[in-house]
Structures are given as C-alpha cells and as structure tokens.
Amino acid sequence: MDFPILISGEQLQSSAIRSEPAQHIEHFFEGDSRQAQLRTNADRKTWRLTYQNLIGEEAMRLRAFFEGLAVEEEFSFTDPWTGTAYPNCRISNPRLQMACDKDGRFSAQLEIEHAR
Amino acid sequence: MPANPIRFPALDTGILAHLPVELSIEKMTRATRFPDGSLLFAANEARTRYSWLLRYENLNPQEWERMLDFIAATQRGAASFTFYDPIGNLLAHSSNLEDSVWLAPPGLTVDPIVEIGQPNAFILTNPTAQPLALSQSISLAGPFTTCFSIRAKWAGGANFSLGLSDAVQSASVPRTAVSWARHHVRLISSGAPETRMASIVVPPTTQIIVAAPQLEIAASPGAPLETGSQSGVFSNSWLVQKSFDSQSVAPGAHSITLRIESVR
Numbered sequence: 001m002d003f004p005i006l007i008s009g010e011q012l013q014s015s016a017i018r019s020e021p022a023q024h025i026e027h028f029f030e031g032d033s034r035q036a037q038l039r040t041n042a043d044r045k046t047w048r049l050t051y052q053n054l055i056g057e058e059a060m061r062l063r064a065f066f067e068g069l070a071v072e073e074e075f076s077f078t079d080p081w082t083g084t085a086y087p088n089c090r091i092s093n094p095r096l097q098m099a100c101d102k103d104g105r106f107s108a109q110l111e112i113e114h115a116r
Numbered sequence: 117m118p119a120n121p122i123r124f125p126a127l128d129t130g131i132l133a134h135l136p137v138e139l140s141i142e143k144m145t146r147a148t149r150f151p152d153g154s155l156l157f158a159a160n161e162a163r164t165r166y167s168w169l170l171r172y173e174n175l176n177p178q179e180w181e182r183m184l185d186f187i188a189a190t191q192r193g194a195a196s197f198t199f200y201d202p203i204g205n206l207l208a209h210s211s212n213l214e215d216s217v218w219l220a221p222p223g224l225t226v227d228p229i230v231e232i233g234q235p236n237a238f239i240l241t242n243p244t245a246q247p248l249a250l251s252q253s254i255s256l257a258g259p260f261t262t263c264f265s266i267r268a269k270w271a272g273g274a275n276f277s278l279g280l281s282d283a284v285q286s287a288s289v290p291r292t293a294v295s296w297a298r299h300h301v302r303l304i305s306s307g308a309p310e311t312r313m314a315s316i317v318v319p320p321t322t323q324i325i326v327a328a329p330q331l332e333i334a335a336s337p338g339a340p341l342e343t344g345s346q347s348g349v350f351s352n353s354w355l356v357q358k359s360f361d362s363q364s365v366a367p368g369a370h371s372i373t374l375r376i377e378s379v380r
Contacts, residue, residue, distance in 0.1 A: 056339025063141070064342040067164070071143045072157040090155075091143075099138040100203050104338070116154060 001068060001075050003089075003112075004061040006054070011078065017048040018081060044114055046092060047077070051108040059098055059106035066096040066110065077112050088115040120351055122189045122197035123258050123308075125182035127175070130261025130304055132333045133202040138169035144379075166350065168202070168376045173365075180362075180370040193355035198257065199376055204348030205341040206254050206262075206331040207314065211236040212344075213326070217252055224248040224318060229325060234267065234296060236342065237327040242318040249279065251315035254331065254349055256282075259307060264314040265300035265337035266329045268293035274324045277317035280331075282309030288317070293324055300337045350378040 005011055021044055024036040051062070069075070069091065077089040092111035099107050126132065145162040147155050175183060190197060200206060209215035213226050220226055223244040231237040242248045256262065264280045270293045278301040279288045287303040303312070314331050318324060328340040332348075341348075356375040363371045 060339045060341040066141060067346075068342075068344070069143075070159060071145050071162040072155075072159045093142065095140060095142040097138070097140045098203075099136055101136045104135065 001065060001073070003075055003077050004058075004065045006051075006058050012047075012049050012080060013051055015050045015052070016080060017050075018079070019046045019048065020044070021046065043116075045079070045086070046114070047079070047112045049108075049110055049112065051106070054106040054108060056100075056104065056106060059100075059108055062108055062110075063096065063098065066091060066094075069094075074115055077114075086114045089113065090115050120196060120198040122195055123186070124197055124199055125179070125186045126258050126260050127172075127179050129335070130259060130333075131202075131335070132200055132260060133168075133170045134172050136171065137202050139201075139203060140167040141165070142167070163379050165377065165379045166201070167356070168199075168374075170202070170374045170376065171371070172374070173371045174369040175371065177368050177370075183370075183372060187355070187360055190355055192360065193357065196352050196354045198255070199350045199353035199378060200256065200260070200333055201348035201350065202333060203338065203341075204332070205343045206256065206312075206333070206348045207252055207329055208254075208343055208345055208347040210329050210340070211342040213238040213240075213250065213329070219251050219253075221248050224250060226250060231296075231325065231327070234327050237325055239323060239325050240316065240318050241323045243321060245320045247277075247317050247319050249315040249317045251279075251313055252329075252331075253311055253313040254347065255310060255351075256312045256333075256349065257308065257310050259305050259309070260333045261302065261304050261335055262312050262331060263300055263302045263334045263337050264329070264331045265298055265340070266316060267296055267298050267327045267340075268324055269296045270294065270324050274322055275319055276322065276324050277319075279313075279315040279317055281313050281315075282311060284309060298328075298337060298340075302335060346380065350380070352380070353378040 027035040074088045076087045078085045092113040097109045142165045146158040208217045225241045229239045280301045280303040289301045291299045330340045356377045
C-alpha cells in the first residue's frame, strides 16, 4: 500500500519529528559493569507525524490506510529530510490517533518505524 | 435486529455526538522483537481496538435524562452496547459495490470501472424497463438522523435517485449526475427504528458511474471513508471510565464526557 498524500501533494506537515533510536541492548552486571550489545540492524528510524487542520478527506485517507494495513504489513515511506525511500516501514505500536474539532477539521498523530 | 439491546441515546438533533470527537485506533497482537530489531507478529491473533472520547456540552434536560438512563442501563459501564462510529462510515464494503452486502436485483449490473482520480468507481447499468435499486441495509437502532451520500457522474447527464428508509419512513431525492459530484439524502427518523436501508435507484435504460457511498449519523455528508468487511457499527462496545462526572454549567445545561471502547 502507498502511504497517503495530502491535498498539497506532500506526505506530511512540517511538524514531523525524526528519531534515531539507540542501536544497542544494555546488560548490567554485578560490580557495576555494563555491556552494550549492538543490534545487527544499523538503520532503525522512526518518524513521528503530527497533522493539524486536515480536511475530512485527508483524515479519512489516513484512517483507511491505517485500517487497511495488516498488523505485520510493511509499506514504503520516504524520509522527508533526505528523500530516501525506506521500503520496509510500519506504523509503530501500531496506533493512529485522530480528532475532529468543532469546525470539522481533523488532527492526527502516528509514528512510522523503519522495520529493518 | 441489533446484536445488543442497550441503545446509545440520540440527541434531540438526531445526532450521536458533539464535536470535538477523538478517536484512537490501535492494532493489537503479540509481537516478539529480536536482537536485530526485527519483529515477529502473531498476525492471526490481531485485533483492532477503537477508543472514542466524546464530550457533551449543554445537554438539555431531556437529552441529559436519556444519557443518564443509558449509563444506568449499562450498569455504569458493566454491560456492553452497540455503538456507531460518529466519524465513520456505517456501510460495509463501500469500496466494493460488487460485494454481497450490496443487494442488486436481477437485471441491474454492477461493474468496476477505472476513473482517474476516483478509485473504486463502479458503473451501474439498468437495461430493463423498470427502475432498479442497488441497496444495503444495516442495523441501526434509535431515532438518529442519517445521511446517505455518494459520488456520481455521467458525461451526458443521467438521472437517478438516492433513497434512505427505516421501517416506518423513507426519503428519496431525484438527482442528475453530470461530472463527479457528491449527492446526498437525509432521513430524520422518529420512534425506534431498528434498521436503515440506503439505495441508489437507477431509472430504466440508464447507466451511471458511482463511487464512495457513505451512510453516517449526520445532517449532512462528511468526508467519505472507505470500508471493507467492517462497517462503523460496533455491536460490542463498552464505557471505559470508572466514574461518570457530570457538570451542570447552567440551569438546564449539562455536560459529561464518555470514553467508549470496542475491539474487533
């Protein structure tokens, strides 16, 4: 499935946050020693997307995309900072939060995770 | 008949919820994350949890009474009830008019057609001498105002009708489709109807292209939401909160917040 685009033709609004999580698991031992075990995946990334003032059609497009994804299903997402396409992404948690305000405008939040 | 006898109350306007409405959709399943960061999901156990936050402001005494009766009927949240997504589409398979949830009488053909800029469009053809209707019925209990809408077009212009009915009343509006436009019909129900039937009536020897049908509890059409086998009718829903805090902001004006959840 293709990640939905807004009526502006863009994938997201400017308030997105890119996060690059730590790549290791920590083990602590008696005697205060610490061991960091690197994950073999060296390119984990997440993008926290926040949308404001969406019109209903944009919000419903996001919702239909999320509801249509199988829990294990991956999709391609283009990093807005670099233009790099990441083909193995999924929605983190996986959760979509949305709200419709008194004027019928929608806001939405979701987080995308590069899965591999 | 709806699966659950406890009815969510309608406001005097026939609407289900005040805006703003918040909705959280969360997919749930067991997952194992491996040291390389990859995840293994138990996909066959996947469920989706829907959580709504509804804020009611300035309910009048009659609406307030119905709300209290509803909360009491659920035994303050213990019992489940049928809930209708206030920002969803109550029709199933809105993107596939060939599915069997849509009833097409003999003679009426429904075929997919590729339309640029309008996914999941279908051409309805009625070659007979009688008007024929493509319809879908849903369980919807209560005196809600419903709105059935659809996008339609026919380059040379085509007449058709949109119909919406419950057990007692019906509404039908004649429309003319030319270029893509959204058309709707509204039904203000009274009493306690249990179902609604939405229909697209195609006149004799007429073709029309349609897409994005939507049925919602509203006075006017909202943004269309594509649905698959699951519609916006949640037959097993419950109140999440453990206390119900109500406020009377003025004489005869009451406010309350409800948190509702459903898993499927």
